[in-house]
Amino acid sequence: MSLVTHLGFPRIGLKRELKRALEAHWRGEAPADALPDTTRILRERHWQLARDARVDVVPCNDFSLYDHVLDTAVLFDAIPDRYRPVFGKNRLDGYFAMARGHKRDGHDLHALEMTKWFDTNYHYLVPELHAGQHFTLTGDKPLAEFLEAKALGHRARPVLLGPVSFLLLSKTVDGSDRLALLGALLPAYVVLLRQLAAAGADWVQMDEPCLVLDQDGDARSAYRRAYAALAEAGGPKILLASYFGALGDNLALTSELPVAGLHVDLARAPQQLDAVLDALPAGRVLSAGVVDGRNVWRSRPALVLPSLRRAQARLGDDNLWLAPSCSLLHVPIDLAAETALEPARRATMAFARQKLEELRVYADALAGQVEAVAALDAQQALLDQQARQHGVRNPAVRARLHELSPQGALRRSPYATRRSAQASALALPSLPTTTIGSFPQTDDLRLARAAHRAGKLADDAYTALLEAEIERVVRFQEEIGLDVLVHGEPERNDMVEYFGEQLDGYLFTRLGWVQSYGSRCVKPPVIWGDVARPVPMTVRWSTYAQSLTGRPMKGMLTGPVTMLQWSFVRDDLPRETVCRQIALALRDEVHDLEAAGIRVIQIDEPALREGLPLRRADWPAYLAWAVECFRITAGGVRDTTQIHTHMCYSEFNDIIEAVAAMDADVISIETSRSRMELLDAFVRFRYPNGIGPGVYDIHSPRVPTQAEMLDLLRKALKVLDAGQLWVNPDCGLKTRGWAEVKPALRGMVDCARRLRTELAATADT
Ligand code: GLN
Ligand code: ZN
Numbered sequence: 162m163s164l165v166t167h168l169g170f171p172r173i174g175l176k177r178e179l180k181r182a183l184e185a186h187w188r189g190e191a192p193a194d195a196l197p198d199t200t201r202i203l204r205e206r207h208w209q210l211a212r213d214a215r216v217d218v219v220p221c222n223d224f225s226l227y228d229h230v231l232d233t234a235v236l237f238d239a240i241p242d243r244y245r246p247v248f249g250k251n252r253l254d255g256y257f258a259m260a261r262g263h264k265r266d267g268h269d270l271h272a273l274e275m276t277k278w279f280d281t282n283y284h285y286l287v288p289e290l291h292a293g294q295h296f297t298l299t300g301d302k303p304l305a306e307f308l309e310a311k312a313l314g315h316r317a318r319p320v321l322l323g324p325v326s327f328l329l330l331s332k333t334v335d336g337s338d339r340l341a342l343l344g345a346l347l348p349a350y351v352v353l354l355r356q357l358a359a360a361g362a363d364w365v366q367m368d369e370p371c372l373v374l375d376q377d378g379d380a381r382s383a384y385r386r387a388y389a390a391l392a393e394a395g396g397p398k399i400l401l402a403s404y405f406g407a408l409g410d411n412l413a414l415t416s417e418l419p420v421a422g423l424h425v426d427l428a429r430a431p432q433q434l435d436a437v438l439d440a441l442p443a444g445r446v447l448s449a450g451v452v453d454g455r456n457v458w459r460s461r462p463a464l465v466l467p468s469l470r471r472a473q474a475r476l477g478d479d480n481l482w483l484a485p486s487c488s489l490l491h492v493p494i495d496l497a498a499e500t501a502l503e504p505a506r507r508a509t510m511a512f513a514r515q516k517l518e519e520l521r522v523y524a525d526a527l528a529g530q531v532e533a534v535a536a537l538d539a540q541q542a543l544l545d546q547q548a549r550q551h552g553v554r555n556p557a558v559r560a561r562l563h564e565l566s567p568q569g570a571l572r573r574s575p576y577a578t579r580r581s582a583q584a585s586a587l588a589l590p591s592l593p594t595t596t597i598g599s600f601p602q603t604d605d606l607r608l609a610r611a612a613h614r615a616g617k618l619a620d621d622a623y624t625a626l627l628e629a630e631i632e633r634v635v636r637f638q639e640e641i642g643l644d645v646l647v648h649g650e651p652e653r654n655d656m657v658e659y660f661g662e663q664l665d666g667y668l669f670t671r672l673g674w675v676q677s678y679g680s681r682c683v684k685p686p687v688i689w690g691d692v693a694r695p696v697p698m699t700v701r702w703s704t705y706a707q708s709l710t711g712r713p714m715k716g717m718l719t720g721p722v723t724m725l726q727w728s729f730v731r732d733d734l735p736r737e738t739v740c741r742q743i744a745l746a747l748r749d750e751v752h753d754l755e756a757a758g759i760r761v762i763q764i765d766e767p768a769l770r771e772g773l774p775l776r777r778a779d780w781p782a783y784l785a786w787a788v789e790c791f792r793i794t795a796g797g798v799r800d801t802t803q804i805h806t807h808m809c810y811s812e813f814n815d816i817i818e819a820v821a822a823m824d825a826d827v828i829s830i831e832t833s834r835s836r837m838e839l840l841d842a843f844v845r846f847r848y849p850n851g852i853g854p855g856v857y858d859i860h861s862p863r864v865p866t867q868a869e870m871l872d873l874l875r876k877a878l879k880v881l882d883a884g885q886l887w888v889n890p891d892c893g894l895k896t897r898g899w900a901e902v903k904p905a906l907r908g909m910v911d912c913a914r915r916l917r918t919e920l921a922a923t924a925d926t
Contacts, residue, residue: 169223169488354396404487422446450486599893600649648706827851855891
């Protein structure tokens with residue numbers, strides 16, 4: 162009978178127990194054994210949950226206190242020197258110093274860089290390596306967690322990040338070649354594998370997710386070399402795990418590697434099954450990742466079962482394992498906790514626990530159990546029936562999308578025409594000043610919002626409070642002399658949730674937490690149906706704010722790509738179709754704002770870049786629809802209406818053409834942390850429209866000096882025209898306090914004024 166297994170489980174706990182335990186530990190408020198106790202209980206609970214779901218083999222060492230890439234670095238002693246003194250005193254302090262930085266006992270250590278784990282919303286810490294780096298096995302985490310699972314009676318398979326992906330996900334601080342370190346790293350893996358075998362592990366899971374990326378010749382030789390060495394180690398049998406996409410042009414390489422089993426992602430890339438079956442040498446195990454580990458939907462038996470039967474016919478039962486497509490880290494733990502969800506919605510959804518249960522049913526069906534086959538038939542029938550429900554399909558939305566013509570994505574005139582129309586309509590000075598949208602979210606505001614949600618604060622009182630806050634924000638901006646004002650977003654909890662809650666087709670969970678990094682979790686909204694906007698969402702706040710001032714008030718929306726990217730998206734429509742639906746809903750909001758007298762509208766797209774597919778070849782198609790969706794949102798407004806967008810990052814070099822194609826009148830971007838490095842992109846490519854490279858870093862509580870801001874602006878003026886330059890911070894101010902925001906913004910406006918005078922003086926001479 163086919164084995165049921167999985168590649169990894171969420172670590173954080175249903176009620177974010179790990180978060181609480183970590184944060185108490187960091188505050189120094191917890192007794193010494195509180196954190197280890199909590200983590201042991203979580204591991205035990207999650208293994209037991211898998212056992213209850215009749216999973217045959219569970220992973221171990223999939224747990225992490227903070228991050229599994231950091232764990233791997235620490236395990237093999239890849240610890241940068243600056244952390245060594247802290248490690249010397251206390252290993253756990255050293256570990257957290259690498260994760261979060263360390264400011265204590267005379268140390269002031271910055272953390273490792275953090276970056277996105279492939280195209281998920283999980284972030285890992287980037288190991289810092291250097292030429293001549295030594296690796297030794299110094300930790301015992303994989304062994305300890307294996308023994309822990311074994312003692313509890315589980316058949317456990319240690320999970321390790323494979324050596325090649327580990328190196329590829331790291332960086333070298335001296336610019337040397339990461340893969341050159343493979344020879345030094347492999348012996349440490351060999352020691353570990355022998356240790357695990359001696360402890361009784363029959364299999365080990367080597368995660369090599371980089372196998373789904375474009376890999377060059379050096380990387381390919383590294384895989385060959387690495388797995389040749391590991392195969393000789395005399396360790397457990399190796400299950401080589403690929404996930405997040407198709408092996409594609411790495412399939413031949415992968416199937417050559419001397420491993421005992423291969424895991425492939427058949428949720429993201431179901432089409433690769435036949436090629437994989439053809440390429441797989443006889444006698445290998447195939448772990449078929451058929452249940453989507455990245456999404457919250459039940460699987461479709463009509464698609465999955467025939468694939469599994471094909472695999473079964475080729476491989477036999479013993480060599481076919483059933484698993485989720487990737488680690489379940491990226492989905493919430495248990496749908497059973499979502500008691501408030503509409504039953505019809507719940508019936509179509511599956512969180513980690515339900516996904517394991519589904520796998521069992523598939524395995525039973527493959528083994529010929531009639532009840533299991535019937536259960537899968539029933540599941541498919543239910544999904545088919547749900548697919549026809551109103552809301553899943555909204556005829557008005559479908560019709561509108563069908564009628565959408567390419568003109569829908571156009572402004573009325575080209576930028577040059579709009580530019581002069583806006584210049585006379587808005588009468589802004591040169592180097593106009595503005596902010597990115599949010600102002601400090603004070604405790605008072607948060608408490609009031611919570612009270613309002615809980616029904617303890619009446620609508621009227623809440624509205625009055627928000628209006629008072631908006632007035633305060635407007636008066637402050639007028640007082641310091643900002644040119645384009647914002648209302649400050651006091652009514653918003655989160656930039657996606659706020660809109661999702663007002664749109665048809667979205668739902669929200671109670672405990673649908675997913676780890677973003679360390680103790681940080683997000684609760685992504687779920688897009689289950691056609692997206693439509695029943696009523697205006699922001700118009701009342703923006704018009705109220707505009708009524709308080711003669712200066713232009715900027716309307717503030719979250720863009721369609723970001724609304725998509727930060728949600729769990731239905732899997733019965735292409736993502737681009739869902740994105741177009743959102744774009745049309747937001748377009749209505751844009752037009753309503755315009756009709757209500759709002760002359761500047763910002764459509765934030767901080768997630769546009771992170772939506773880029775893993776393979777370069779897929780970039781153009783994604784960028785085409787992402788840009789089109791933005792343009793649909795902004796399309797059709799008057800030439801005098803100024804459209805802004807905002808992105809929170811500075812890696813623009815490879816997407817600048819697409820950013821220009823969005824054709825926003827003004828874009829604000831992050832640049833202060835990189836000291837305007839991004840402007841390199843603008844040397845190569847002349848960005849035509851208005852641009853505000855952020856002049857101060859809102860992520861830091863530090864108030865920037867005017868000298869710093871002037872310096873950044875002068876740098877910007879070297880590559881941008883004075884006529885296109887805007888002056889603004891890097892991002893929204895919601896996480897800052899008023900005490901920092903006031904002097905920082907005052908200084909910023911002052912800088913713009915000084916520079917205007919200078920520019921006018923040079924123009925006169
Ligand atoms: N308008 C949003 C704000 O100011 C933008 C946030 C973001 O880019 N992440 O908070
Ligand atoms: Zn931002």
